[in-house]
Amino acid sequence: MNNQPSQPTAAEAVARLRTAFRTGRTRPLAWRTEQLTGLCALLTGHRDEIADALHADLGKPRTEADRAEIDSTVREIDHTARHLEQWLLPDPVPASSLTRLPPGTTAHTRYDPLGTVLVIAPWNYPVQLALVPMAGALAAGNTVLVKPSELAPASSALLARLLPRYVDPAAVTVLEGGRETATALLAERFDHVFYTGNADVGRVVMRAAAAHLTPVTLELGGKSPVFVDRDVDPEVVAARVARAKFSNAGQTCVAPDYLLADPATARALEGALARAVEDLYGPDPARSAEYGRIVNERHFDRVVALLDSGRTVFGGRHDRADRYIAPTVLAEVKPDAPVMREEIFGPVLPILDVAGLDEAIALINDREHPLALYAFTDNGDTRRRLAEETSSGGLNFGLPVAHLSIPELPFGGVGESGSGRYHGRWSIDTFSHRRACLDVPLG
Numbered sequence: 248m249n250n251q252p253s254q255p256t257a258a259e260a261v262a263r264l265r266t267a268f269r270t271g272r273t274r275p276l277a278w279r280t281e282q283l284t285g286l287c288a289l290l291t292g293h294r295d296e297i298a299d300a301l302h303a304d305l306g307k308p309r310t311e312a313d314r315a316e317i318d319s320t321v322r323e324i325d326h327t328a329r330h331l332e333q334w335l336l337p338d339p340v341p342a343s344s345l346t347r348l349p350p351g352t353t354a355h356t357r358y359d360p361l362g363t364v365l366v367i368a369p370w371n372y373p374v375q376l377a378l379v380p381m382a383g384a385l386a387a388g389n390t391v392l393v394k395p396s397e398l399a400p401a402s403s404a405l406l407a408r409l410l411p412r413y414v415d416p417a418a419v420t421v422l423e424g425g426r427e428t429a430t431a432l433l434a435e436r437f438d439h440v441f442y443t444g445n446a447d448v449g450r451v452v453m454r455a456a457a458a459h460l461t462p463v464t465l466e467l468g469g470k471s472p473v474f475v476d477r478d479v480d481p482e483v484v485a486a487r488v489a490r491a492k493f494s495n496a497g498q499t500c501v502a503p504d505y506l507l508a509d510p511a512t513a514r515a516l517e518g519a520l521a522r523a524v525e526d527l528y529g530p531d532p533a534r535s536a537e538y539g540r541i542v543n544e545r546h547f548d549r550v551v552a553l554l555d556s557g558r559t560v561f562g563g564r565h566d567r568a569d570r571y572i573a574p575t576v577l578a579e580v581k582p583d584a585p586v587m588r589e590e591i592f593g594p595v596l597p598i599l600d601v602a603g604l605d606e607a608i609a610l611i612n613d614r615e616h617p618l619a620l621y622a623f624t625d626n627g628d629t630r631r632r633l634a635e636e637t638s639s640g641g642l643n644f645g646l647p648v649a650h651l652s653i654p655e656l657p658f659g660g661v662g663e664s665g666s667g668r669y670h671g672r673w674s675i676d677t678f679s680h681r682r683a684c685l686d687v688p689l690g
């Protein structure tokens with residue numbers, strides 16, 4: 248943990264990583280691919296230990312550990328390993344005739360590694376959200392310092408123990424610890440800082456990085472709405488929303504935060520959601536092996552305080568000793584209710600009645616840009632208006648959260664939900680300098 252004698256100081260760790268970068272060891276494609284293969288081997292070779300750590304930290308069900316932390320991470324990293332060579336090729340651009348350069352002039356862009364990257368990871372998907380950014384930074388040829396979240400201590404300790412065995416220990420350092428460690432790291436000069444977590448700390452990170460003119464990627468959160476049109480099957484909507492919302496006990500940055508529907512659709516959704524939750528977790532989610540727990544008592548108390556924000560359709564039970572909050576749906580919630588004033592980040596789903604699309608769009612636009620906007624509709628005009636009249640990190644029709652699983656899509660927020668993007672080749676863009684190269688014949 249924090250003050251382990253074996254941990255170097257922030258300054259020592261960064262100095263070592265800088266030295267390693269300068270040797271040039273991180274540049275060859277073969278080295279980069281080896282790191283990616285190593286990360287996949289770590290994930291698949293230590294499945295049980297990883298699942299145990301996630302269970303200790305978050306009561307994370309085994310199926311969720313396999314699906315959302317191990318398999319999805321392996322798929323993402325493997326996709327990068329398979330395409331990396333091609334992504335790194337120099338990109339020729341026409342040497343424009345407007346510049347009147349001599350015949351034979353060529354121009355291209357190339358991807359240069361930035362140097363040493365800091366990844367600050369959160370607790371809710373402590374494995375995926377440490378390793379996927381790290382994989383991108385290594386694939387782009389950087390050395391990396393990772394600081395896992397102190398709120399997921401078992402996962403943090405496991406990563407610190409295993410990573411040096413699977414990736415080049417000269418190029419990757421894990422520093423465990425909380426705010427103090429993060430503050431010490433942010434005082435150092437990095438070439439990029441990649442932060443995932445809440446917007447308040449995002450501001451701290453950006454301020455610290457500004458002192459060194461270090462670029463930052465901020466992967467933040469927000470209230471991701473779901474608009475449900477009147478012509479869609481409530482059973483389909485409920486099944487898809489319930490799975491996305493209540494996985495990891497609602498502690499997912501792109502979880503549906505609230506539903507918007509006209510009153511008749513909203514009432515139909517109430518029953519459908521109750522059935523969907525029972526399908527997922529049985530009659531008593533507290534006894535289901537598929538249902539997770541809240542990360543700590545502070546978050547437990549915060550979420551419990553939101554439970555009185557509307558009419559309880561089902562759920563509401565909670566047990567502090569077990570950090571259990573039942574999947575809960577609240578109906579006829581008002582836009583200014585407590586549950587609508589902050590990102591919920593827990594298993595509480597408010598339904599707001601709106602007259603129609605105009606009111607839904609106005610309500611969405613009255614708030615900060617969310618990390619994702621979801622909608623269930625077959626109406627082309629409704630889709631077009633949602634795309635054109637709102638802004639969000641991602642726009643997803645029909646299956647909440649699934650856009651993350653497509654590595655060709657950039658993942659990131661806009662405005663208060665973050666800045667910058669990653670996944671697949673977008674990570675290479677983020678962790679590289681796109682260098683402009685010109686070659687004019689001497690003759």
Ligand code: NAD
Pocket residue numbers: 367368369370371372376394395396397398424425426429430433443444445446448451452465466467468469499500501590592618660665
């Ligand atoms: P957290 O408390 O684990 O904090 C994230 C990281 O910031 C940790 O490593 C922590 O040690 C560090 N930190 C805390 N205080 C700090 C400080 N003062 N200075 C520097 N670093 C500090 O996680 P969290 O913020 O509670 O995570 C939940 C939030 O993260 C939610 O808003 C969620 O939506 C968002 N999130 C976003 C994504 C995404 O990919 N966009 C993913 C997961 C979570």
